[in-house]
Amino acid sequence: MTSQSYLTELFSLEGRVALVTGGSSGIGRAIAKALAHAGAKVVVIARKEAELIATVDELVADGCRAAWVSADLSTRDGVRAAAEEAAAVFGEPDILVNSAGVNLRPPMGDLTDEVWDATMAVNLEAPFLLGQRFGPGMAERGFGRIVHITSQQAHRAFVQSGAYGVSKGGLESLARSQAEAWSPYGVTCNTLVPGFVMTPLNRRLSSDPATVAELAARTLVGRNGLAEDFAGAAVFLASRASAYVTGQSIFVDGGLSVH
Numbered sequence: 001m002t003s004q005s006y007l008t009e010l011f012s013l014e015g016r017v018a019l020v021t022g023g024s025s026g027i028g029r030a031i032a033k034a035l036a037h038a039g040a041k042v043v044v045i046a047r048k049e050a051e052l053i054a055t056v057d058e059l060v061a062d063g064c065r066a067a068w069v070s071a072d073l074s075t076r077d078g079v080r081a082a083a084e085e086a087a088a089v090f091g092e093p094d095i096l097v098n099s100a101g102v103n104l105r106p107p108m109g110d111l112t113d114e115v116w117d118a119t120m121a122v123n124l125e126a127p128f129l130l131g132q133r134f135g136p137g138m139a140e141r142g143f144g145r146i147v148h149i150t151s152q153q154a155h156r157a158f159v160q161s162g163a164y165g166v167s168k169g170g171l172e173s174l175a176r177s178q179a180e181a182w183s184p185y186g187v188t189c190n191t192l193v194p195g196f197v198m199t200p201l202n203r204r205l206s207s208d209p210a211t212v213a214e215l216a217a218r219t220l221v222g223r224n225g226l227a228e229d230f231a232g233a234a235v236f237l238a239s240r241a242s243a244y245v246t247g248q249s250i251f252v253d254g255g256l257s258v259h
């Protein structure tokens with residue numbers, strides 16, 4: 001066996017279909033790119049068409065198979081419509097990555113019902129609804145991979161965690177509940193836990209050099225995360241290689257959480 005065929009057997013996503021929410025920006029975009037380059041047909045879901053088109057154009061130019069669906073995942077109807085539209089492109093997905101997220105940071109005393117609802121809808125309810133839509137089918141077919149993107153704020157308070165930290169804590173619990181339900185049928189459900197990653201989500205913090213340096217110093221690697229840092233872990237969790245890894249929270253944070 002050549003090393004190429006060994007790696008293909010473990011990690012190739014050839015023949016798989018993946019849906020990546022938030023796949024038009026930051027961590028989700030890097031993951032969509034990684035899964036597509038590993039062989040999967042990828043559908044990216046977000047609201048803004050220009051970013052979706054740019055992402056898909058880049059993937060297609062690289063010889064990958066990719067498509068986009070524009071949808072607002074902050075409403076149940078939006079999620080349900082997006083799921084049907086996305087599944088109609090390349091067929092029912094084998095891999096679901098929930099990266100779409102919002103981080104609204106009012107101080108706890110100013111946190112309104114509206115901010116709470118908006119946060120829970122995108123960060124927690126959409127992954128739940130998509131899991132309900134696609135998890136049972138994956139289980140019936142005997143293979144599935146569900147990957148959620150959570151946050152260090154699922155584990156500790158950090159810069160007005162407010163509703164955001166709660167939503168991410170819930171998302172890690174959702175992964176464990178999904179893992180309990182579907183792992184016996186070949187569907188693993190895990191989360192990737194970022195530390196501080198330089199993406200549009202935290203533009204305010206990441207545009208302040210003092211904050212950037214201070215956060216980098218809190219890692220063990222000595223720098224903040226880049227979206228591309230998630231590529232390898234995402235391919236692993238989407239592949240055959242991770243068949244015995246389920247219900248886990250895997251930190252991709254340069255050691256921030258253990259420092």
Ligand SMILES: NC(=O)c1ccc[n+]([C@@H]2O[C@H](COP(=O)([O-])OP(=O)(O)OC[C@H]3O[C@@H](n4cnc5c(N)ncnc54)[C@H](OP(=O)(O)O)[C@@H]3O)[C@@H](O)[C@H]2O)c1
Nearest residue numbers: 022025026027046047048072073100101151196197199201
């Ligand atoms: N960056 C970090 O330091 C960090 C740390 C911990 C966790 N995370 C988590 O990592 C994930 C990705 O974050 P990121 O940093 O890559 O952020 P990002 O670059 O801002 O990407 C967020 C993505 O979510 C989509 N999205 C947001 N609201 C949506 C909605 N209502 N409907 C559909 N799509 C929506 C955005 O597209 P549209 O705006 O076009 O809809 C975009 O594609 C998030 O879940 C975030 O909580 C990030």
